[in-house]
Amino acid sequence: MDGETRAVVAEWLLSETGAEEIDITGAKLLSGGAIQENWLLDLVVRGGRLNGLEQAVLRTDAASGVDESHGRVEEFRLLSVGFEAGMTVPEPLALEPTGSITGKPFYIMQKADGTANPRMLTRDAALSSHPIGLARQIGREMDRLHRIQPPRPDLGFLGSVPSDPAAQRISELYGFLDSLPKAYPALEWGLRWLELNRPAPSRAVLCHRDFRTGNYMVSDGKLTGVLDWEFAGWSDPLEDIGWFCARCWRFGADEREAGGIGSRADLYAGYEEEAGSELDWSLVPYWEVLATVRWGAIALLQGERHNSGAERSIELALTGRKAAEMELDVLQQIAEIERTRANV
The missing domain is CATH 3.90.1200.10 (Aminoglycoside phosphotransferase (APH), C-terminal lobe)
Known part of the structure; x- marks a missing residue:
């Protein structure tokens, strides 16, 4: 993820969360995303509901896909339902459903610790x-x-x-x-x-x-x-x-x-x-x-x-x-x- 993309995502997240300042200082593509891409974001957040958040994950479409899979909008809703039901899932933070920011819909969720390997x-x-x-x-x-x-x-x-x-x-x-x-x-x-x-x-x-x-x-x-x-x-x-x-x-x-x-x-x-x-x-x-x-x-x-x-x-x-x-x-x-x- 280049600097320009990080900047537009940070600006969008600023408006979504009511923060005073958000800076995405780094973005790393995580392994294991054959159907979707997962980017680990390093954040500096001041103010708003994400105040102090240091890392989050941006999830978006990969080049390959499977026809029966849900899109990111639907997946965000499913994740939200699981979170509300008390499941151990990363907290869903914000959804961009239109693709107008990066060219593809995406959502941002809390980072879960550990490994899935x-x-x-x-x-x-x-x-x-x-x-x-x-x-x-x-x-x-x-x-x-x-x-x-x-x-x-x-x-x-x-x-x-x-x-x-x-x-x-x-x-x-x-x-x-x-x-x-x-x-x-x-x-x-x-x-x-x-x-x-x-x-x-x-x-x-x-x-x-x-x-x-x-x-x-x-x-x-x-x-x-x-x-x-x-x-x-x-x-x-x-x-x-x-x-x-x-x-x-x-x-x-x-x-x-x-x-x-x-x-x-x-x-x-x-x-x-x-x-x-x-x-x-x-x-x-x-x-x-x-x-x-x-x-x-x-x-x-x-x-x-x-x-x-x-x-x-x-x-x-x-x-x-x-x-x-x-x-x-x-x-x-x-x-x-x-x-x-x-x-x-």
Whole structure:
């Protein structure tokens, strides 16, 4: 971010916050923004509601995107709803919805301490000895999120509430795969299995739909912020649980089945502590299969953007290669579920 852009953002933020003086002394592009860009801003703020603030994060669109993701205006509203519900999220500070300042809409939020790097988090031996347990904290956090239920006029952009979230997800995934130039039988077979084994629908709640290691911040073993709300929507609460536990988001730490950072038992216990009741945990493997098929389809769509020549990118090309792993995972996951059923 050049000096001229920093100056216009500072001037805009001045008017938004009632400050007497704001100077953006530095801006650093943070890693991990394949779909959005995140800029760490060094600030000098005097007066107004942000008086004394030293750092914040500006979030805006990156060059690449995913069609199903929300824009920055909608994401700011989702972040605001989570903050108001008492979730551990960075406080949303200001929204520029028009793109007239920098050429793209953006919002500014409080900086969360720590790291979101999944390979650091899943290899941090200190996490297993933390007295509270990160997985348990995340379980509690998920319940706070799932207490946000329709009707919510302020979240009208999420569309109608699905009567059967699993059926809707399956239909969406068929559409994704049908849009590709060739067939992927293992993922298609996984979708058919999901159709035939679809559980009875439960009441839809607000789900993050990308709640995984890599999309939350941790400092000293404690959760400091849930990030990246661009895929949130009304769904079955088990969609978030299954996505978090799916093997593709353990980053090689398969023995820690809850996101590569803890046990399922701790994740579930944290959820139950906050909710005062439990979900039907026996259905989580079903939602893990759906998570794996979904990630495989997304990976293929990303890879096709490169392969088609529409957007040449080594990152998109490598993402597309991930689909093969998801195909194998789908076959192995379903085989394990069927073996367990046969032995009951």
